[in-house]
Structure formats: C-alpha cells, structure tokens
Amino acid sequence: xxxxxxxxxxxxxxxxxxxxxxxxxxxxxxxxxxxxxxxxxxxxxxxxxxxxxxxxxxxxxxxxxxxxxxxxxxxxxxxxxxxxxxxxxxxxxxxxxxxxxxxxxxxxxxxxxxxxxxxxxxxxxxxxxxxxxxxxxxxxxxxxxxxxxxxxxxxxxxxxxxxxxxxxxxxxxxxxxxxxxxxxxxxxxxxxxxxxxxxxxxxxxxxxxxxxxxxxxxxxxxxxxxxxxxxxxxxxxxxxxxxxxxxxxxxxxxxxxxxxxxxxxxxxxxx
Amino acid sequence: xxxxxxxxxxxxxxxxxxxxxxxxxxxxxxxxxxxxxxxxxxxxxxxxxxxxxxxxxxxxxxxxxxxxxxxxxxxxxxxxxxxxxxxxxxxxxxxxxxxxxxxxxxxxxxxxxxxxxxxxxxxxxxxxxxxxxxxxxxxxxxxxxxxxxxxxxxxxxxxxxxxxxxx
Numbered sequence: 001x002x003x004x005x006x007x008x009x010x011x012x013x014x015x016x017x018x019x020x021x022x023x024x025x026x027x028x029x030x031x032x033x034x035x036x037x038x039x040x041x042x043x044x045x046x047x048x049x050x051x052x053x054x055x056x057x058x059x060x061x062x063x064x065x066x067x068x069x070x071x072x073x074x075x076x077x078x079x080x081x082x083x084x085x086x087x088x089x090x091x092x093x094x095x096x097x098x099x100x101x102x103x104x105x106x107x108x109x110x111x112x113x114x115x116x117x118x119x120x121x122x123x124x125x126x127x128x129x130x131x132x133x134x135x136x137x138x139x140x141x142x143x144x145x146x147x148x149x150x151x152x153x154x155x156x157x158x159x160x161x162x163x164x165x166x167x168x169x170x171x172x173x174x175x176x177x178x179x180x181x182x183x184x185x186x187x188x189x190x191x192x193x194x195x196x197x198x199x200x201x202x203x204x205x206x207x208x209x210x211x212x213x214x215x216x217x218x219x220x221x222x223x224x225x226x227x228x229x230x231x232x233x234x235x236x237x238x239x240x241x242x243x244x245x246x247x248x249x250x251x252x253x254x255x256x257x258x259x260x261x262x263x264x265x266x267x268x269x270x271x
Numbered sequence: 272x273x274x275x276x277x278x279x280x281x282x283x284x285x286x287x288x289x290x291x292x293x294x295x296x297x298x299x300x301x302x303x304x305x306x307x308x309x310x311x312x313x314x315x316x317x318x319x320x321x322x323x324x325x326x327x328x329x330x331x332x333x334x335x336x337x338x339x340x341x342x343x344x345x346x347x348x349x350x351x352x353x354x355x356x357x358x359x360x361x362x363x364x365x366x367x368x369x370x371x372x373x374x375x376x377x378x379x380x381x382x383x384x385x386x387x388x389x390x391x392x393x394x395x396x397x398x399x400x401x402x403x404x405x406x407x408x409x410x411x412x413x414x415x416x417x418x419x420x421x422x423x424x425x426x427x428x429x430x431x432x433x434x435x436x437x438x
Contacts, residue, residue, distance in 0.1 A: 013320045020328045023342075024342040028402055029342075038404070038405040
C-alpha cells in the first residue's frame with residue numbers, strides 16, 4: 001500500500017495528466033455529436049479488426065479439431081465408396097463346351113496389396129476360401145502368369161508371385177517345345193531366368209515362352225515372356241526372360257481352379 | 272495570499288473575456304483567438320505541475336460549458352499544461368530559472384515570450400483541432416486554419432500581457 005502511494009506521489013503529474021485526458025476524452029465522445037459518431041465509426045472499425053484477428057487466432061487453435069472432423073468425414077466417405085465394399089458375389093466363370101470337359105475355372109479377383117521390390121514378393125487379393133480358393137492354385141492375368149496361392153483366409157488370399165525365389169515353374173518354348181524351369185533371383189522385377197534348358201535346344205532371342213503342364217500348376221500355354229539373352233551354365237543353357245506380366249500394374253487377376261488336379265496328384269503320388 | 276487573489280482575478284477575467292467576447296469573434300469561419308490559455312502560461316515557473324494540470328482542466332472545461340463542446344477545450348488545455356514544464360526546460364535561460372520567475376513579457380523579453388507562447392499555443396491548438404474532428408482527414412486545410420488561429424491567439428495573448436499584466 002505504501003508503495004502504491006509512493007508510486008502515485010512520484011508520478012502524480014503523469015497520472016493526473018492521464019486521468020484528466022481520459023475524463024476529457026469520455027466527455028468528448030459522449031457529449032459531442034460529430035465526435036461521437038466519428039468515434040463510433042472508428043471504434044466499430046477497431047472492433048472489427050480485433051474480432052477478425054481473434055477469429056484468425058482461434059481458427060488456428062481449432063485446426064486440430066477441424067482436422068479430426070475432416071479425417072472422420074473422409075473415413076465415412078471412404079467407407080461408402082464402392083471399392084470399400086466387399087464383393088460377396090462369387091463370379092466363377094465357367095466355360096461350357098459340348099465336346100470338351102471343363103478342366104479349368106477362373107475366379108476373378110482384385111489385387112489389394114502388391115510388392116515388387118522385396119526379396120520375396122507377394123500380392124494379396126480379395127477372394128478367399130469362401131470363394132473356393134485353395135492353396136497351390138495358380139494365378140494369371142490377361143498378359144501372363146502371376147503366381148501361386150500360398151495361403152488363403154475366409155475372404156482373402158496371399159499369392160506368391162513369380163518375383164519370389166521360392167517360385168519355380170516349368171516353362172517351354174512355344175515353338176520348339178524345349179522346356180526349363182523359370183526362376184527369379186531377385187533384382188529386376190521385369191526379368192526372370194529360365195534354367196536347365198538342354199544344350200541341344202535351339203534358342204533364338206525373342207522366342208516366346210509359355211507354361212506347360214508339367215508342374216501341375218498352370219494350364220498349358222499361358223504366356224510367360226520372351227527370351228532376352230541366353231548363355232551356357234554348367235551343362236545347360238540359361239536364358240534371361242523378359243516377363244510379359246507387368247507386376248507394377250496388376251489390378252485384376254484370375255485364380256485358376258483346376259478341376260482335375262486332385263486326381264492327377266493322387267495318380268502321381270502313387271509312383 | 273495577495274498573489275493568489277491576483278491570479279484568481281486574472282483567471283476570472285480571462286475566462287469571462289473568452290466566453291463573452293472572443294468566442295463571438297468567429298469572424299473568419301471557426302477561427303477565434305483563445306485568450307484563456309494565457310492564464311496557464313503566465314503562472315509562475317515553479318508552480319506545482321499537478322495543480323497546473325487541474326487548473327488547466329477547469330479553465331478548459333468552463334469554456335467547454337459555455338460553447339457546449341464538453342471535453343474538447345479541457346483536453347487541449349490539459350495537453351498544453353502537460354507540455355509546459357518541458358517547454359520551460361527547453362527554453363530555460365543559461366543560468367536557470369529563479370524561484371519566483373514568472374514567464375511573462377516583463378521578465379523575459381519579447382523574443383523569449385513569443386517562442387514560449389507560440390509553442391504552447393501550437394500544442395493547444397493541434398490538440399484542440401484534433402479533438403474537434405477526431406480525424407486526420409483534410410490535413411492541409413486544417414493546418415492552415417490552425418496556423419492562422421495560433422497566430423491570432425499568440426497575438427492576443429501578448430497584447431493582453433503587454434497592456435494588462437504590466438502592473
């Protein structure tokens with residue numbers, strides 16, 4: 001309290017000045033019409049400025065909340081999108097033929113997840129056991145082979161693609177009929193290696209390679225790729241194969257259902 | 272005591288002169304000499320500044336009451352009284368002021384009084400014009416009017432000092 005009085009005493013001149021000016025100003029803007037309206041206009045403008053500034057600031061602080069709201073809204077919108085709905089219809093295309101018996105059925109599926117640059121590459125598709133997909137079924141796409149089902153759950157399946165060192169499939173030259181094993185040793189997702197081609201085989205760069213049915217996986221004659229180059233390795237030829245399937249652009253695939261697979265397996269396992 | 276009475280008489284006379292005569296002299300538009308501020312100017316150099324502010328407020332407020340412009344003259348006069356000590360320090364003679372110095376023509380000479388009065392009156396008028404309009408629009412015209420008004424007020428104050436406060 002003493003300090004307050006001290007302060008007032010010390011600055012009495014300035015305080016008195018401020019007090020009197022404030023009193024005068026209050027008189028001016030309250031009892032003089034032109035000044036009143038002028039002050040009104042100025043104070044309104046000032047208030048407007050203050051409000052807009054505070055609004056800007058509070059808007060900034062509300063950003064987090066607004067963001068959360070938007071994310072929530074996005075989530076809801078995504079859920080309503082057609083690609084978020086799980087397709088329960090089982091479209092199994094059956095090619096009926098009067099003369100020939102049906103051996104293969106195709107189940108269309110959409111690729112949900114895809115990898116091409118790992119050591120072991122897999123893709124996930126949106127069809128599973130419920131749609132008749134089982135382990136070891138082969139998967140193809142319009143431009144060539146894709147891989148083989150390694151695991152399937154109720155609604156999804158995991159497919160080991162050609163771009164996986166564990167994947168191995170018997171492949172033949174479309175024209176000459178010589179065959180070898182197609183493998184992938186990592187690296188480039190566009191090329192694989194065809195190994196164990198007999199030395200007497202006639203190989204030309206650009207030869208077309210298709211699947212054969214030796215490995216009891218793919219239907220015979222599915223496009224694999226073309227020979228890019230070849231060389232001798234031990235007692236065999238090896239060829240670099242430019243894969244016809246573009247694994248970077250997979251979206252729809254067909255899972256091949258071999259109706260006679262069991263029968264053949266039973267027969268072959270009996271040897 | 273005698274001094275206080277004399278100042279009181281000066282105060283009353285100046286206020287009355289302002290209210291009854293000079294406020295009606297608005298011959299050239301809004302320009303009128305504001306003689307009443309002379310009272311604040313002629314108070315002794317050592318007059319307590321806080322009291323000076325109060326007196327300035329009262330004198331200005333009386334004028335406001337007479338011409339129905341509450342606060343305008345009070346504000347201007349208080350502003351002038353606030354500036355007065357600074358102006359006095361600024362204009363102080365080389366030897367400094369003596370305790371009984373009164374800043375009037377008789378003691379300080381025409382040149383000094385002219386400077387002192389002009390600066391104080393200019394401060395008063397600038398504040399006054401601003402309080403009247405509360406805007407800085409149309410500065411040029413306002414400035415000219417203000418200049419003429421300052422000239423007029425200073426003239427009237429000095430003439431009054433010369434004739435009246437000579438005793």
